[in-house]
Every structure is written in C-alpha cells, then in structure tokens.
Amino acid sequence: MASNSWGFLSFFMVLVVTSAYPIKTKQYKPCKxxxxxxxxxxxxxxxxENATSAIVAAPQGANLTxxxxxxxxxxxxxxxxxxxLDNNLHSKPVGRAQGMYxxxxxxxxxxxLGFSFVFNSTDYYQ
Incomplete structure (x- = not known):
C-alpha cells in the first residue's frame, strides 16, 4: 500500500511541476x-488636374516646373x-503614398525618399 501511495505522490508531483512551467510555443503570425x-x-x-507631385524647392534660378x-x-x-495593386494608373486605388523626395x-x-502608406480599408491590416 505504501508503494502505491509513493507512486501516486510521485506522479502527482511531476504533474504539478510540468503544469507550473508550460512549454513556450512560438506563436505563428501570418505574413503578408x-x-x-x-x-x-x-x-x-x-x-x-492630373499631377500627384510637385517640386517645392529647387536650386537658385531653377524652374519649379x-x-x-x-x-x-x-x-x-x-x-x-x-x-x-497593378501597374495600371487607372486601376481602383487601395490607398495613397504620401511623402517627399x-x-x-x-x-x-x-x-x-521618405513616405508613408495610407490604406483605404482594413483589408491589408496585420
């Protein structure tokens, strides 16, 4: 009877120790x-009407256009x-690129070049 209790106590201690320190698993984060x-x-x-950028500074005497x-x-x-999403200028825009070069x-x-992307929806979030 004593050996049975000793076996149960050993099993219980192993169970407590392993549950106290859970194994860390690397969480999968989907990439886009x-x-x-x-x-x-x-x-x-x-x-x-069509311009999306403009020269705001130029060397002395230069033309800003x-x-x-x-x-x-x-x-x-x-x-x-x-x-x-494709190289066609007339495709539906999914956002804007705003910045300077x-x-x-x-x-x-x-x-x-310094810029940021501003998306129109949350389709590309995460």
Missing part, C-alpha cells in the same frame, strides 16, 4: 506579401500618389 504600385505624375506647369540639370541636384518634391548628389542620379 504585398506588391503595390504608386503612380507619380509630377506637375509640369500644365497638368494641375522642370527638374533641374542632368541629375536634378537640389530639387525637393512632395507627393500624394495613388497606390494600386529630394535629389542629393551632383554627379550621379540619386534621391532620398
């Missing part, structure tokens, strides 16, 4: 792979572009 297109139409002095020089050095533009090198074509 999004392919998005944002369409940038720069204001050229004549397309104000035409990008400066070969590499556009010194230009700063802001944009509010439609985001679509500036051309920062004299002898090669480079740009610094």
């Amino acid at each position: 792979h999004l392919v998005l297109y944002f369409h940038d139409i720069i204001y050229n002095g004549m397309n104000k 035409i990008l400066a020089s070969q590499f556009h050095f010194g230009n700063i533009a802001v944009f509010d572009d439609p985001i679509t 500036l051309y920062d090198t004299k002898n090669t074509y480079t740009a610094w």
Whole structure:
C-alpha cells in the first residue's frame, strides 16, 4: 500500500511541476506579401488636374516646373500618389503614398525618399 501511495505522490508531483512551467510555443503570425504600385505624375506647369507631385524647392534660378540639370541636384518634391495593386494608373486605388523626395548628389542620379502608406480599408491590416 505504501508503494502505491509513493507512486501516486510521485506522479502527482511531476504533474504539478510540468503544469507550473508550460512549454513556450512560438506563436505563428501570418505574413503578408504585398506588391503595390504608386503612380507619380509630377506637375509640369500644365497638368494641375492630373499631377500627384510637385517640386517645392529647387536650386537658385531653377524652374519649379522642370527638374533641374542632368541629375536634378537640389530639387525637393512632395507627393500624394495613388497606390494600386497593378501597374495600371487607372486601376481602383487601395490607398495613397504620401511623402517627399529630394535629389542629393551632383554627379550621379540619386534621391532620398521618405513616405508613408495610407490604406483605404482594413483589408491589408496585420
């Protein structure tokens, strides 16, 4: 009888210890792979109805409707572009890309870009 009690007590202690420290399982978080297109139409002095971006700063003496020089050095533009799921500008937008870019090198074509995406719905949340 004593060995039976000892076995039950051992089993009970193992059960208590294992339930006190649950095994951590890595929680699966679903990933989304999004392919998005944002369409940038720069204001050229004549397309104000269709323009989604405009030059707001340029080198001294430069025109604010035409990008400066070969590499556009010194230009700063802001944009509010439609985001679509394909490369067709006339597709239904799923959101907007809003931000700015500036051309920062004299002898090669480079740009610094800062923007955020604003979605129209919660379909792409998480």
